[in-house]
Amino acid sequence: MVARLLALILVLFCAVGPADAAADPKVVIERFCAVLLDVMKQGPQLGFKGRLEKLQPAFAAAYDMAAVSRGSLGAAAGKLSAEELGRVAEAYERFSVATYADQFTAWEGERFEVGAARPMDGGAMLVPSRIIPAKGDPTSIDYVMRAEGDGWRIVDVLFDGAISQVAVRRSEFSPIFRRDGLAGLIATLDAKTKSLETK
Numbered sequence: 001m002v003a004r005l006l007a008l009i010l011v012l013f014c015a016v017g018p019a020d021a022a023a024d025p026k027v028v029i030e031r032f033c034a035v036l037l038d039v040m041k042q043g044p045q046l047g048f049k050g051r052l053e054k055l056q057p058a059f060a061a062a063y064d065m066a067a068v069s070r071g072s073l074g075a076a077a078g079k080l081s082a083e084e085l086g087r088v089a090e091a092y093e094r095f096s097v098a099t100y101a102d103q104f105t106a107w108e109g110e111r112f113e114v115g116a117a118r119p120m121d122g123g124a125m126l127v128p129s130r131i132i133p134a135k136g137d138p139t140s141i142d143y144v145m146r147a148e149g150d151g152w153r154i155v156d157v158l159f160d161g162a163i164s165q166v167a168v169r170r171s172e173f174s175p176i177f178r179r180d181g182l183a184g185l186i187a188t189l190d191a192k193t194k195s196l197e198t199k
Contacts, residue, residue: 024117024152025117025125025127025143025145025152026114026115026116026117026127028062028127028145028151028152028153028154029114029127029129029143030114032058032062033112033114033129035054035055035058036055036058036100036104036112037107037110037111037112038054039051039054039055039100039104040104040105040106040107040110041107043104043105043106043107044105044106048101048102048196048197048199051100051101051104051105052097052098052101055097055100055101055104056097059093059096059097059100060093062153062154063093063096063153063154063155064146064148064153064154064155065089065090065092065093066085066086066089067146067153067155068089068092068154068155068156068166069085069088069089069092070085071155071156071166071169071170072092072166072169072170072173073088073170073173073174073177074170074174076173076174076177076178080182084182087182087186088182088185088186088189091185091186091189091190091193092189094189094190094193095189095190095192095193095196098192098193098196098197099196101196102196102199108133108134109133109134109135110131110132110133110134111131111132112129112130112131112132113129113130113132113138114127114128114129115127115128115129117145120144123146123147124144124145124146124155125144125145125146125152126142126143126144126145126158127142127143127145128140128141128142128143129141129142129143139159139160140159140160140161141157141158141159142157142158142161143156143157143158144156144157144158173185176188
């Protein structure tokens with residue numbers, strides 16, 4: 001399970017919370033982790049579809065997928081209209097949630113530890129956290145968050161305090177966008193999502 005967690009962190013992000021919690025970036029992460037832990041504990045009973053249904057609203061509430069998508073596309077994002085960027089964000093979110101549902105299938109004694117938020121340059125906040133397995137070393141996951149109209153949202157995830165998820169995705173998305181354009185990028189994301197849903 002720990003190996004799956006590490007692999008997923010390099011591919012994705014996480015978090016959730018209703019509007020009253022969104023004012024505190026740490027609480028957003030704490031509440032997400034509670035949802036994620038619950039999904040893991042109920043994983044076999046829920047099945048893929050059930051896990052997907054529980055994770056989707058949590059993910060949507062926690063992430064600023066437009067910002068994540070802009071960062072993941074880099075300079076290419078400047079070529080897109082707001083409507084086009086929205087389509088990318090929706091496809092990326094579907095793929096991300098499906099990946100979580102595919103990976104977090106069972107609980108093996110893991111727990112989550114969330115630290116106090118601290119300020120970053122440009123008005124962002126960094127919320128440190130760790131996944132602590134029943135046996136073995138913890139894994140550090142830091143969430144970069146920015147305040148939006150309805151509260152704090154995740155815009156990037158740092159693995160081991162250094163590896164930016166947005167930067168990793170940019171290296172993957174940019175070549176696809178250059179070669180196949182917007183339609184090709186969305187088709188690629190949708191195909192990956194479908195492959196997870198039909199495993």
